[in-house]
Amino acid sequence: MTSMTTYKPHWIREDFIDFVGEKIHPTWALKKVKASVVNIQAVSPDFFKIQLRPNYNFNRGSFQAGQNIAVTLRLDGVRHQRHYSIVTILKNGDVIIAVKQQGKVSRALTLLQLGAVVELSQPQGEFTLLNSPKPILFLASGSGITAIYSLLQKAVVQFQHPIDLIYFTRDDAFHAEIKTLALMHPHLKYHHFNTVEHKQHLSQQLLNKLVPDFEQREIYACGSAGMMKTALKIADKLAVKSSFHSEYFQIAMDEKVKAQPVQFLRSQQEFQAESNLLESAEQAGLRPAHGCRMGICNTCSCTKVSGLVKNMLTGEIDHGSNTPIKLCISQAVSPVVINL
């Protein structure tokens, strides 16, 4: 019974303070990072740069190029959270993110009125530049260019050694900006493939041709599931995995896979889950709070940080990050991280 010892009643509800705060100013909040939309600018027909002005709770000092933020938006009564790479943070503190219209949340985000308020997380993510003496190879495709562009801007200034960027794109988002960057910094070599004009995929031959010494480089990759799979395969084959750094935007899902690694974040426990998450956790010797074991009582409800779980009652797959799930009726269909 961990709740027995850790229970602490709040003296005043945070949501009440925020409720009063937002009557005074739309982005005033006690702890939450709220931001207003300052500008939305199209980079291509379905790719937008959104300029957000966060409140005083945003920790801009902690930002490192390549990181992302979670944007929370209420849609049909549901608060959705999506992660977007930060393109840059301006001198006045405004955050610029790039959003590709891929689903209903990203679409709604690009259609927001100026002045609308969204909730943000602090900058997060491990996909940042290493302080390494090795030359660099960037691999990007599709909306993955956002994180890579952010790293690239920093890398060209920070390092003098060769930098190569291979970019597969259908819409040429950020193409002009990168071209300018390449003109200003001769140690950056830019390999651009518009895949609408001519089909081109990532392959080992292509790498050998464009960047013959790629095995000696720090490789940063971010892009579509297809490109990431190929890149990972090549890195695996040539045993250069230690210098291969990647950021996934799409998780490949396999429903036939049975046992899944599950991580309990706060208790720092990891186990393999085969049946429902509650049972699997117990088999692994963990004691999460539980009650009815049939999805009624909500005692085992907790926050799923990431990964896909299947609701065993409804068969629905939950894709969201930081969504509530009930352990007793949830089955992992991908590696899952839970805030317990």
Add this chain to the structure above:
Amino acid sequence: MNMQIDFKKHSKSQFLSPEQVEEFGAKVDAIRREVMEDLGEKDAEYIYKIRNFVRYSEIASRGMLMFAGWLPPVWLAGTGLLGISKIVENMELGHNVMHGQFDWMNDPSLNGSTYDWDTISTGDDWKYTHNYIHHTYTNIVGMDHDVGYGLIRVSESQPWELRFIWNIPLTIQLMVFFEWYVGVQRLHLEDVIAYKTKTWKQVWEEAAPLRKKMRRQVLKDYVFFPLIAGPNAIPVFTGNAVANVIRSLWASAVIFNGHFTEDAETFEMDNTDNETRAEWYLRQIRGSSNFSGANWLHILSGNLSHQIEHHLFPDMPANRYAEVAPKIKALCAEYGIHYNEASFMKQFSTVWVRLAKCSLPNEWNQQIAEKTHAVKSVFRYFKSKLVN
């Protein structure tokens, strides 16, 4: 199945074959699915509206007490409004949110696992005693602690003890101090006082979180708000105390109406291990009772006026119970299951009759019933003689 059962007042539910039970369960599931797939903006709007009502009414009522509480009409209005604010916070907001009814909104401030309401009971204790024990083992004597709270006797299946002679006065004070009783429910104080199976030392250790919550509640309502009211300290203090009692009285009345009415059944501890979901549904219906009334009555009762629907679908947003109730009622009629529903006052009066009966041993009640029957038949005999 296709026969319409005409319910008489005291009729019991019809016996169903296992196949019929499963079929019934599948139909209940279908009713649930239809609503759960439709959840969206209007449900979110609803609960935000309820929360805003709680906020505004609390600000207004506390403001009235603080600035003009010495004026009797203002004190009355402020205290009454604070009572209503606390009722709505506990019932339509807190109780329902803590069931996880609004978890799908992903709003951390309305998340069932973290919400803690404005009452003595800690949210965690409540989720154990209510969400788990009461909702899983509904009305099973010996398992569901809500069957009498270890204090009173509400079912003939509960063994009679001498202390239950005081059933009625005990219930009245239970209602007045209900929030405190709910607060200590998980501690099972009757095990220390009546049955001696537990020690005060154990209680003290288990009560650590509760003490923190009690301190918070007492300091807030009886120290902090009176202090900042300065000259109005006394009206604020008394107003808060009365508002808390109003809430206790109302909440307990609503809960009694849900499970202690005349026809609400209690169950034996037999085979809950092998109970199917459909059988569980049936037990929920037979152990619960609804009361009818205007819209405001439903909101003030946290929609527990639809106790049957709440017990079938504890995680369905309560604002949807009104729309599923006719469907469940029709389904019950189709299968000959008693759907226990009456006006608030009617249900509440049957609660007191039941409590009075339960204060005596079962055999006495039987004897009394036989004797009154005999007396009645004598009267009837003379009456018929007179008429003829």
